[in-house]
Amino acid sequence: MKFTFKYILISALLLSFFACSKESNNAVPIPEKNLKTLTIFHINDQHGQLNNFAKIKDIVAKEKKETNVLLVCSGDIFSGNPVVDNHPEKGFPMIDLMNKTGIDISVIGNHEFDYGEAILKDRFNQSQFEWVCANVEMNNSGIPEPHEFKTISINNLSVTFLGLVETNGKDDDIIPSTHPWRVKNLTFEKYQNIISNYAQLKETENSDLYIALTHLGESTDSNISNKYPYFDLIIGGHSHTKVNNTINNIPIYHAGSNLNYLGKIELEIENKKIKKSNYTLINLTTYQEYNSTIKDLIDTYNIDANLNEVIGFSEAYHNRSNVGSFYTDALRNEMNVDITFQNTGGIRSNLNEGYILKSEIYSIDPFNNGSVTYTMTVAEIKNFLKGSKASLYYSGVIIEQDNNSIIIKNKNNEILNDNETLTIGLNDYIPAVYDNYFTKNPIFLPYTTAETLINYLENTTAPINYTTINSYFKYE
Template sequence: MLRLLLVVSVFLIGLSPQPQLRADHAGERDPLRLVIVHVSDLDRIEARGGRGGLAKLASVVGTLRLEHEHVLVTHGGDAVSPSVMSNFDQGAHMIDLLNRLDLDLFVLGNHEFDFGPEVTLERVAEADFPVLGSNLRRSDGTKLPGVEDEIILEIAGWHIGVMGLLTPQTLTSSSPGDIAFTSEVDAAAERAASLRAEGADFVVALVHSGYDVDTALVRQGAVDLVLGAHDHLQHLLWPTNGTAFVEAGAQANHVAIIEILLQEGEDSDNDWSAQFRFLDTLEITPDPDMQQAVQGYLADFEEELGRPLAITEVALDTRGSSLRSEENAFGNLIADAFRVATEADVAIQNAGGIRGHRHYAKGSILTKGDVIAELPFQNPMVLLEVDGETLWQIVEHGLAAVEQRSGRFPQVSGLSIVYDPQKLPGERLLELHVQDQPLESDALYRLAVNGFNAKGGDGYEMLTELPRLSHPADGLSDTAVLMRHLEQAERIAPRIEGRIRVP
């Protein structure tokens, strides 16, 4: 591990000024050759299709550490979730394996909050590496315990400043509780100025956000290097004499390797250059020690994952292209399970919460692992009381971004929807029936949803104002409800029934 020189927490009131680290080093320091190994969105421990996973990454890191004196290993976030295994131990196994990797730096991703902020803090406390989150605070303005705003690493007399930025969309894409976010771009400018004032020669931003934010940071130029995440794509952008940006994709299928040369320039300015490459891990031999640890976890989970629940008598498709734009048989299955378990009149499952992206052939045995892959977030089941007028607004919201294949698209039970996708958002719903009866605007209905949507996730803010009701599935997660539903059925045959229609 690189030596952590200083933790900067400038937002905390009452801190005395930190000593300046910069000195007149002109002619005194040798050039620094620093290798950064960057991955992100790595929540799966094993290789698939011969690529990715912790053992292959450990092999890459081990080789580079033997070949180079100064190596920095960074993770761009989304490790704790949403893997299948995370549903058994809420991501604790991943923190253990990253500790074994001797990870240097980590920024919180949106999926670090999938099990709520309390679990996030448990995982942070278990980490042997610095965890960054420079643009987030609790609603009272305090820091998250164990999460650093920024750090400065001392390497061979040079000072490398690092910040970590997380997308504010975490508020609707995960379950961060009372966490508040500031703009990534605004935070980058403030943190970069702070780091340089504290003596940083080179400033890096670990950023778990969208490509639009990444490019805005490049244009801003406040930091020297942006290490990206969140998009699951490989990107490289380096305008002449400007901020560089690189993102390595997901699951360590490819690893970004950045070789930086930092040297003294004229007039006390520092000059730097870099070489960027993406390493395909297909031909990488797994590190034997890490592979043994990975196999140990796989063996622990294998029996539970493989437990059979039910046989499907029809083919099922859980790919997002179907779920996010039209009625889907598997979506019907989930929504029916919710409605039955809670004794609701209607149930809605946001399509974005169904994550397996699989095709199940007729006659397939659905296992516990399959259910966890499809509903990985273990959201609690919530029963709400809703009037007909508000229920119309809820469904209208679910249909408002269908052309974008938005995760808010509703898979439903107890509802019959007719809508026109050619109309403007907010005007698309044409007919709505509850239990085959026309919707009554002043009637009260029992609506079952998952806890993510109940807290306003995917923009369902209107749900946060609705009264909560007790129900038979209180204390159960959506994952557990579907497992129970399948076990009781033994054989299933969900079909497209015309619940969501276009005239």
């Protein structure tokens, strides 16, 4: 009986095995998982800084041996390094390094327009990477029209990028934060008015990934993820922040500024969705390895710029507020006017203690703004300060706010009459932005404001020390 039971059990198991085998031969095969890998490196707001491109080239080249790689930029490649901004071909060293490092695609940043339309046309034509921006029209400027969006295929992957730039440059106009006179022939649109046109772009392009490549700032990118959740992820810039955040299930990444960091996004993509992601922000200051060919090119650009001439001496370290006081005072003396103004956003660097190099002045004032003078009454100046609510450094007078009134005094602490006339010196960006308050024709001087500062330092032997002076005003 025991033998019989064992025999029956073995027979049943064998029958079951063959029955299952037969059934599996007739079943529909389970497809293999459609798993794809991609690493996206990203930079933003490099503002002319070149030195770390040699390190980026090394990092990207090594990663390309392991997986699919894209290298992308979120804009503001110009304005901030005199080696780039004062090159005979303004901006070309940046384009050259981006080409040779292997940038695949970049959105247009607001400071791409700082050199004017003719120069941007040349830089675009020299670019070997793609430009995207959906909310600009180049019209008859001659600047090549950027793609509204661009789909890049890499091996078995298809990635679509939509480009967007900020348009907060002027209260009564829709332009980026750049010199208004340098975008006269271009047309911009607020991103809110056009972004929904691209809601189905991932489907129409049949892409594995849909990415917003933006130059809008951290808060706006957060708003997009909530109100326009079309994207798999957002890679942004403009606010100079380090961002690794997820809002409404959409990751948002920014990599600081000035090429100090390189963002690394490692993705596993399955059936057109991100299955797994990992983010690393690489500190390029501490990273030691580099591509020697790129480093040699950078060294050549830095040496050829010849910006290490000593033009003055600073008795102490000056923060940006201190620099603003020095800046306006030097401008007033050199331009021989009663009062000078400088927008706080136009002071882009601190001033170190010790010898002042020509390169430092160009870093403080990188925008190549022209120098202009106006003649205005005290009442007109008050109207400008009150109506614009601009944050300004100034020199030549004392400006105070008393409740809702503005009081302007001379150096002897005497209140100036509203009908009194003063000569004003400033960069031409300010009257271009606040043209409602600067309605008269200016006198154009032959130097940029940076060159005016250099002239001042070259013609004075007195050391610089503005650490105890606070000449800031903003109407509240």
